[in-house]
Amino acid sequence: xxxxxxxxxxRAGAKSARPWRLxxxxxxxxxxxxxTEAAIELTKIVCGVxxxxxxxxxxFGQEPFETPALRARIGSQFDRDxxxxxxxxATALWASVRELRGRHGGVTAxxxxxxxxxxxxxxxxxxxxxxRRAFELxxxxxxxxxxxxxxxxxxxxxxxxxxxxxxSRLRQRAESGAVVVVTASTARExxxxxxxxxxxxxxxxxxxxxxxxxxxxxxxxxxxxxxxSVVLATELDADRPNVLLVHGRDDLALRRAxxxxxxxxxxxxxxxxxxxxxxxxxxxSPAGERP
Amino acid sequence: MNATQSPGHWLLRAGLLAAMLTxxxxxxxxxxxxxxxxxxxxALSMLLLTTLPISVAVAVWGVRTATDPLVAFGAxxxxxxxxxxxxxxxxxxxxxxxLTVVVLIWTRGxxxxxxxxxxxxxxxxxxxxxxxxxFVFLAAGQWFGRFGLLALLLLCVxxxxxxxxxxxxxxxxxxxxxxxxxxxxxFDPGWSMAALWAYSALGLWAWLVRIPP
Numbered sequence: 001x002x003x004x005x006x007x008x009x010x011r012a013g014a015k016s017a018r019p020w021r022l023x024x025x026x027x028x029x030x031x032x033x034x035x036t037e038a039a040i041e042l043t044k045i046v047c048g049v050x051x052x053x054x055x056x057x058x059x060f061g062q063e064p065f066e067t068p069a070l071r072a073r074i075g076s077q078f079d080r081d082x083x084x085x086x087x088x089x090a091t092a093l094w095a096s097v098r099e100l101r102g103r104h105g106g107v108t109a110x111x112x113x114x115x116x117x118x119x120x121x122x123x124x125x126x127x128x129x130x131x132r133r134a135f136e137l138x139x140x141x142x143x144x145x146x147x148x149x150x151x152x153x154x155x156x157x158x159x160x161x162x163x164x165x166x167x168s169r170l171r172q173r174a175e176s177g178a179v180v181v182v183t184a185s186t187a188r189e190x191x192x193x194x195x196x197x198x199x200x201x202x203x204x205x206x207x208x209x210x211x212x213x214x215x216x217x218x219x220x221x222x223x224x225x226x227x228x229s230v231v232l233a234t235e236l237d238a239d240r241p242n243v244l245l246v247h248g249r250d251d252l253a254l255r256r257a258x259x260x261x262x263x264x265x266x267x268x269x270x271x272x273x274x275x276x277x278x279x280x281x282x283x284x285s286p287a288g289e290r291p
Numbered sequence: 292m293n294a295t296q297s298p299g300h301w302l303l304r305a306g307l308l309a310a311m312l313t314x315x316x317x318x319x320x321x322x323x324x325x326x327x328x329x330x331x332x333x334a335l336s337m338l339l340l341t342t343l344p345i346s347v348a349v350a351v352w353g354v355r356t357a358t359d360p361l362v363a364f365g366a367x368x369x370x371x372x373x374x375x376x377x378x379x380x381x382x383x384x385x386x387x388x389x390l391t392v393v394v395l396i397w398t399r400g401x402x403x404x405x406x407x408x409x410x411x412x413x414x415x416x417x418x419x420x421x422x423x424x425x426f427v428f429l430a431a432g433q434w435f436g437r438f439g440l441l442a443l444l445l446l447c448v449x450x451x452x453x454x455x456x457x458x459x460x461x462x463x464x465x466x467x468x469x470x471x472x473x474x475x476x477x478f479d480p481g482w483s484m485a486a487l488w489a490y491s492a493l494g495l496w497a498w499l500v501r502i503p504p
Contacts, residue, residue, distance in 0.1 A: 047363045066503050072365025082360050084375070100365040139364070 003148055003179040007055035010041050019055055028180045030193050039183040040078045043152035047076035059148050072104035075140035078152040086125025090135050093124055097139055107144035112165045114138045114157055141169045149173055149180045298354050302382040305350035312342040313390045317397055331398040332472045338390055339420050340463045344447035348440050350379055351428045369499045384421030391417035416469045419487040423462045426494025433501040462490050
């Protein structure tokens, strides 16, 4: 277990939501979250900016909210408004972040160039929304030795070269042991981020493993969700014949799928596409029981 | 959703409130007349024992600073809070110092021979009273939220103004002791100044220790 959400209750949609329980190992995970609000709140909680209403988050055994050194190793993106530092230029802010990470033993990588060079000297508050999001993504991916990267509905970089650079860096981080999580609002987006992590060229069976979609939603929207899930499964199915759709409460199915890349249990209000390629078999049961 | 407002914004509001209350009170005491010292003492007591806690409570109540974006990259929340609240920490004691000067000049008159000596004796008390109450209110807000602020304000304007020894648990009694107003406490005024420093240090510690790193 490297990133665990233990009984986390969000403020967004708190009335209908049950606690989140997630155990994620190193690798790339695309998570579909029910609402943008929930996605942003979840990201703020994981990167240690906020505390969950209930429950706790542990990354590599520590709580991000309580541990500055851990926060320095978490790359996050959630459409920040950069309140309080909007007067700083992108270059100055990058330098501040580099200095902070360095103070905690973090190493900052060279920027990917998602923000145009001539805009680096403009105060962050004067950047357009798209530029700010691009710069935020740059900051999130900028930690050379990140332990966690959590991106909340990240923008698709403009241009194929930028897309390749971002996805390549995500892959590098995942391969060096980081937990990379991308929340997406649509199945297509989730598939985009994951597909590039594991291109079809690597084999239709994704290293011989199985993709498992875990679905667990309140009864009243279950039917709708089923449709969405089928769409997602179909999309993935085109390249990968061994997609398995599992309902989150079906423990037996989860256990059967354990040899695949399932890392979700009792996940509320979201679908999870856990993409294999890493060892993502942690915690299918609370006690860490393996079938 | 609550909009965040900077400490500077709330310092301005609290300062204006304090100025208005002080002007009204001093004007009322001046109109009432009586011995010059009595008017000065009453106006200073009103300023430092009632107006000050109200202003500090208003400022601390209103301040909701946005989370420093750098916290997500490893910045320490305590240091960040200290920097972001600096306007209040420096500003409120300065406002109290300024208002004390105004009150003394108003009630004594610019030609008064003892004005400078009174200013030199009173200014440190006003500044320390402002500093200690700012930290104590910040700590109360951090530990107990707005309920804590309200409870502390009530304590300050009731028990803090009471003339018995038990009131020495609050900064107000020490301020009175230092100003030489009302019943004196059974120790040297130097200890009261030390107590105000201690309140400041304790308040600062209690406030910061409650903020996660």
